[in-house]
Amino acid sequence: MLRKQHVPWNAAGAASEEQHSADEVVRETGWVFNNVVGSELTLADFVETGDQETGAYLHAFGLWDDLAQPDQAIVEIGSGIGRMTAGLTRMFGRVYACDLDPAFLERCRETVAQFGRPEVLQTCRVADGRSLPVPDGAADLTISYITLQHCQQDDALALVHEAIRVTRPSGSIALNMRTWIARDIVLWPLGALTRALWRVPGLGTWLARRRFSTRLGWQANRLSPKDVLPGLDGLKEIRVFRSPKRRPFGRTDAEEATFEGINRSHWWLVATRC
């Protein structure tokens, strides 16, 4: 059965199919990726934001120099319409762009055709929301940004294991997750109610296309390092990156570090594959 937290992504994917140009897609559905709205937005601006964020994170995690080589491969979990993917195809020799929604993957191919190198792109549909159709050890780096928070909790954890599986020995993973903040006392129950309403025939379809409802309901889990790290095998040099505005997680099984660019509610698991 379709998971209810897939509803807004499939609704946005369907909305993206109704637009005539890539710039219109960004104006109509781009906000689901980077929360920026405006009547002047273009696909070029959108890709530029992806390039900036990719560079900032890879530098912060110390991965920029070692990775991003023309003969290396990257797996991106949750590519959307290619905001970051286009830049990744300019940096890597092979890019596996994985997403739940086939319409997003179609748009991702268009974005890469305009702003990247389509010859190195392979799009991969994550049909069940938890398994990557990518061979073992295919990637030098596996990255995921603002995606795992949108999955049912056990799917997010399954995707973390998948990230380890598809990364070669001595390769790296960099996975972004969303944890608890004080405002979740209100946001969490409202989100659960919203996801339940998406299942109501008629009303659900209408609601799933509304920005207010999507923003309330789309963060379908909260995962802290204590929920993720104990179950993991096959990783070494484990680092947890958080915002300097939040207290340390107090892990003894990972080195903790901060980076200004990280949202207070987010953290990153950065590690090397054994």
Ligand SMILES: C[S@@+](CC[C@H](N)C(=O)[O-])C[C@H]1O[C@@H](n2cnc3c(N)ncnc32)[C@H](O)[C@@H]1O
């Ligand atoms: C907020 S967007 C982020 C896209 C991209 N990383 C970016 O920064 O522009 C989240 C993406 O995750 C995808 N997604 C949600 N659940 C997923 C799952 N279980 N497996 C794979 N992709 C998923 C959505 O379809 C959407 O494209």
